Amino acid sequence: MRKIVILCSLLFLVACGESKPKYKMYTPTDKYNMLMKVANENDTKLKTEIEKNIKLLKKAVENNDEKAKQELTEWQGLLLVTPAKIDI
Numbered sequence: 001m002r003k004i005v006i007l008c009s010l011l012f013l014v015a016c017g018e019s020k021p022k023y024k025m026y027t028p029t030d031k032y033n034m035l036m037k038v039a040n041e042n043d044t045k046l047k048t049e050i051e052k053n054i055k056l057l058k059k060a061v062e063n064n065d066e067k068a069k070q071e072l073t074e075w076q077g078l079l080l081v082t083p084a085k086i087d088i
Contacts, residue, residue, distance in 0.1 A: 023056035025071055031078050039084040047086060050075075054088050 026034070038047045054075055060068030079086055 023060055023068060023071070024053050025067070028074055028078070031075060032082065035078055035082040035084040035086070038086065039082055047084075050086055051088070054086070058088075 034046060034050060037043050038050065054072065057068045057072040057075070061072055076088070079088065
C-alpha cells in the first residue's frame with residue numbers, strides 16, 4: 001500500500017511539473033536562409049513557423065532559459081539585416 005501511495009505521488013509531481021516550451025534550434029545559416037526565403041518568395045507557411053518558434057523562445061526566456069535567450073538574440077540580429085517582415 002505504501003508503495004502505491006509513493007508511486008501515485010511521484011506520478012502526480014511529474015504530471016503537474018512545469019514543462020519547458022518546445023522551441024526549435026537552428027544554425028545561423030539556416031535562420032538566414034529561412035528569412036531570405038520568406039522575404040523573396042513570400043512563404044507564409046514558413047513565416048508562421050518562424051513566428052511561432054519566436055513566441056516559444058520568448059516564453060522560454062521568461063523562464064530563464066539561457067539557450068533560448070541566445071537563440072532569440074540570433075533571430076533578432078538576423079531580422080535586422082534581412083528584408084523579411086516577421087512580427088516578434
